[in-house]
Amino acid sequence: MSSRSSQVGARTRDVILQAAADVASVEGLEGLSIGRLAVQMGMSKSGLFAHFGSKEELQLATIEVARKRYVREVLVPAMTAEPGLAALHALCQSFLSYVERGVFPGGCFFAAAMAEFDAKTEGPVRDRIAYCQSLWMTSLEHSIEIAKQKRQLRASVDPRQLAFELEGAMLAANWYVHMFSDPSYMERARESVRSHLVRGATPTGLRVLQTLDHPPPPS
């Protein structure tokens, strides 16, 4: 059988990687140590190592499970929203909620990984992190473009610029909440998102945003 999904080891492997993702969000992907991870899992270093064959493979596999968790906890919940401005709003709220809920103990996994690898020597790990980050930015930009097509955001709105500003507020909240143990930075980010969306919105867009704040009673 080519897939590992029915094998026993696949479950073990996944349990290892879930723990690895948690550790890496705090200690960094380089700070991930096979020995400490093995102790934490209650298994031998070589036994754990055999699942991956190299530390780099462990790091890449950790990124993959982190990405899946990210998709499940951030992107999927936002998919229920109507494409366009509502989806953009949902993506931002979903991200902030994901940080707030502690989906990763160290805050956003990819924010931490980006900060760790942004200046480092190129390699598969760095490339993968950059790719994941660009996907996230693209999904923001895409929703902005849909919103423009729907005349919910003004034609003058630059999708990449708006995505950059939203992402800046969300990233800053991610760092500051942990660094200063001050959850009020989440509200600052929400205020920032709200004001950016309101500022770019057309009258049509404003109605959409009002609907989101005061959801209509189920008919």
Added chain:
Amino acid sequence: MSSRSSQVGARTRDVILQAAADVASVEGLEGLSIGRLAVQMGMSKSGLFAHFGSKEELQLATIEVARKRYVREVLVPAMTAEPGLAALHALCQSFLSYVERGVFPGGCFFAAAMAEFDAKTEGPVRDRIAYCQSLWMTSLEHSIEIAKQKRQLRASVDPRQLAFELEGAMLAANWYVHMFSDPSYMERARESVRSHLVRGATPTGLRVLQTLDHPPPPS
């Protein structure tokens, strides 16, 4: 003699720490290794180690020289501006220029350190980084308050909120410029700073901002 300033070792110590700050901005303060640093300096590991006595002391001393470099390259150049909105503008431009000039090869030292330690166990290093970061935020907020007193920014402007949004844009630029090797993110941050300042400005403040973009001919 109590001061080390006239001793030979003080110069050596400073050269070591300048290199350490450069390395740490790329590899992180934990990634700083005494052995590799010694090789890079062309001296023995124990000889280098003797200057500090422990890795933690090396990290703290590295933070200190990084802070001094930061003050010299970011804060001091901005001090020529008139207190208030002009100073706020100068602080943001100075920070972005400092990232752009590569004052630290890995981007902003303190942004990297904050991202590295925000989720980690408490300790003197983490505390010091948090303190340095809070000083920077406070200096932004202080300039905003002066600008409000001078009626350059509207009374409705929340200093901490505005500082948060400016910092978000600058931090995001710091990461993205390196991660995607795309200097255009610096312009995105400048655009973000400009629009935030214009939006909060009173007519008086707008005149100040215009003066900054089109400096008056020396009388």
Added chain:
DNA sequence: CCAATAATAGCACGATCGTTCGTATTTTTT
């Protein structure tokens, strides 16, 4: 010029790092 002191080097330590290898145990397939 000599004694005191500061600065550096050499060496070794225990710990941990990623990695390899051989082997035993379990699970799956034939």
Added chain:
DNA sequence: AAAAAATACGAACGATCGTGCTATTATTGG
């Protein structure tokens, strides 16, 4: 039931980590 494959373990490797101890070399003050 036998064979094959997957899974895990224990031991050890060379390298590097931070950190001590001791000797040696520079520098400085009397």
